[in-house]
Amino acid sequence: MQIAEVELTYKTHVKSSLRPKITSSKDSYDVLLQSWDENKLEFVEQAKVLLLNRANRVLGICDLFTGGVAGTVIDPKLVFMAALKANASAIILAHNHPSCNVNPSATDITMTKRLKEVGNFLELPVLDHIIVTKEGYYSFADELGM
Template structure:
């Protein structure tokens, strides 16, 4: 047995078609519309699944990857699988999405935690996490859109100010 023999690894990526006609994601609604058309409607209200949208520098969709399928109350998002997929696709940015079969659009503590972990890991790899969406049959929740504003109390009045969500 030769202990010094190492497996050769080759990386390749082949996109199909003209990249300029692929959907462009500008806001959460764009991502939701792409995802809801790709989601298995028979599973949306049945069990939790997670997916990522892979984007190029112009926020054009390179593809969608099914990351995991869990049970009624949760699914596992492995950051290593997220970023190995993004690296293989030569993605510059990603959008994380998962569904809540319960129909609850609010993020759990675990949802917020994985979003922060992926945001931090993405900084190291220069693959930006643009958003994290919760999908239900009744709509979606965008962490970036919903958490970008916070209330500021000034005397007896409130105002909304932009705040980075991460």
């Protein structure tokens, strides 16, 4: 019988002291905005996840999904697969609104609550969910205490 071998690795070429430290939603927004493809920010919805170590330094940013003009699907399995593979201690979810409306939809709120529950179960906290636009951002942690 033949089976596939699964190997989990994480490679970095950035010293820990040089990684951005997240201390606020503004820090998250600034890091995310730098990583976003400017040509897609106001074109299609995309979802990303910031992967953090125990000191809240950014291990990496994982591009998760690209959707259409009005939405994208976020698969919890892929969110947490990225976090587990990078051995992250916490994550920050992010997606953009091409309309530049920073207010979350009912779907955004429901999805955030669901992903926070999964994170709590895995002992891998979802610290925030940031809605990114060129003109500003919305932080679930700041606005809803999530």
